[in-house]
Amino acid sequence: MNKKSLTKHLSLVVDLYGCPNRCRHCWLGHMPNKKMEEGADEWIFQYFEPYFENIAFYSWLREPDYCDDYRERWDRDKRLSRGIMPQRFELGSFWRMVRDAEYVRFLKDVGVHTVQLTFFGLEQYTDRYVGRKGAFHELLRTTEILLKNEIAPRWQAFINAENREEVALLLPLTEELKLSERCAAFGGEFSFFVHAGSCDGENRKLYDIRINKQDIPGTLIPYFLNYNELEAEREWCERLKDDEDSVVYHNGEDIVLNISNQYDVFFNFTHMTANWKIGNMKTDDREELIRRIVEEDTRALNLARNITVGELVKKYGDFRSDKVFSRGDYKSYLLNCYVDGK
Ligand code: SF4
Numbered sequence: 001m002n003k004k005s006l007t008k009h010l011s012l013v014v015d016l017y018g019c020p021n022r023c024r025h026c027w028l029g030h031m032p033n034k035k036m037e038e039g040a041d042e043w044i045f046q047y048f049e050p051y052f053e054n055i056a057f058y059s060w061l062r063e064p065d066y067c068d069d070y071r072e073r074w075d076r077d078k079r080l081s082r083g084i085m086p087q088r089f090e091l092g093s094f095w096r097m098v099r100d101a102e103y104v105r106f107l108k109d110v111g112v113h114t115v116q117l118t119f120f121g122l123e124q125y126t127d128r129y130v131g132r133k134g135a136f137h138e139l140l141r142t143t144e145i146l147l148k149n150e151i152a153p154r155w156q157a158f159i160n161a162e163n164r165e166e167v168a169l170l171l172p173l174t175e176e177l178k179l180s181e182r183c184a185a186f187g188g189e190f191s192f193f194v195h196a197g198s199c200d201g202e203n204r205k206l207y208d209i210r211i212n213k214q215d216i217p218g219t220l221i222p223y224f225l226n227y228n229e230l231e232a233e234r235e236w237c238e239r240l241k242d243d244e245d246s247v248v249y250h251n252g253e254d255i256v257l258n259i260s261n262q263y264d265v266f267f268n269f270t271h272m273t274a275n276w277k278i279g280n281m282k283t284d285d286r287e288e289l290i291r292r293i294v295e296e297d298t299r300a301l302n303l304a305r306n307i308t309v310g311e312l313v314k315k316y317g318d319f320r321s322d323k324v325f326s327r328g329d330y331k332s333y334l335l336n337c338y339v340d341g342k
Pocket residue numbers: 019020021022023025026027028061062063
């Protein structure tokens with residue numbers, strides 16, 4: 001491999017600290033929390049530095065700002081990066097927001113205008129699905145703190161067959177709290193949207209209670225993400241049963257690597273299971289690991305290249321199912337049935 005010959009932008013997204021939550025929809029999959037050892041960030045950066053000109057370093061793969069020195073940490077992420085800078089996106093930690101009065105000031109300082117918050121219904125389902133008692137009330141308190149500091153909250157809700165009635169109750173709650181009007185008062189915009197989530201990681205385990213298209217509460221349809229592009233599984237099976245293409249993910253000009261606290265490396269294509277692993281930074285040969293990244297030579301991708309969508313439908317599709325999917329999410333579901341075993 002020619003050193004520094006790789007012109008693609010590389011983002012290193014590292015699980016340096018872990019996550020306070022255990023969301024039942026988490027597409028990454030649950031992993032034990034572990035604070036990685038001192039110097040791990042520098043070591044990981046140096047590992048890739050000879051090969052890539054442009055590298056953005058992120059110290060969080062899961063909940064952002066889980067470490068107490070998040071302000072210094074953000075500066076360090078920027079200092080470690082080269083050629084391109086890490087982004088804040090529209091993310092923040094509701095766990096930290098209700099425990100640390102300084103935190104909202106930090107979000108303001110780094111230019112965050114909107115923070116996305118995730119609900120699974122009201123108190124019962126949100127607490128259960130986040131995996132922590134009190135999560136729903138923390139989300140409400142975070143909403144208030146954000147508004148007071150002129151940052152717009154964005155509420156997203158994950159729906160399935162068991163929580164759909166509670167998710168439908170979020171809409172009147174947004175009205176009762178006057179979230180749109182209160183955001184408009186400072187020039188912000190409140191938004192609320194609902195979706196079933198992709199069917200990978202932890203959410204894949206909820207396939208049996210994935211919502212049927214006809215069971216989506218009517219009041220939520222205007223808020224359902226890309227509703228017009230969703231179909232029932234039976235419909236996708238009919239449409240895709242003769243499809244001779246394969247489901248193969250591919251990097252464009254940007255390569256994003258998710259790195260676990262065990263130094264396992266994955267593309268961010270779907271979840272972080274064994275067959276999707278590119279390799280381990282501590283135990284695999286570095287040149288070989290870089291080659292696999294550049295040539296996209298992993299077990300899962302090689303399996304994916306050798307089976308058509310039509311074959312996947314015949315093996316794993318349910319022609320009687322009304323469970324709702326987008327085309328992309330359904331193909332991903334089928335592929336992971338094959339790659340990871342059903
Ligand atoms: S979805 Fe995000 S906050 Fe929830 S467990 Fe996964 S990484 Fe943590």
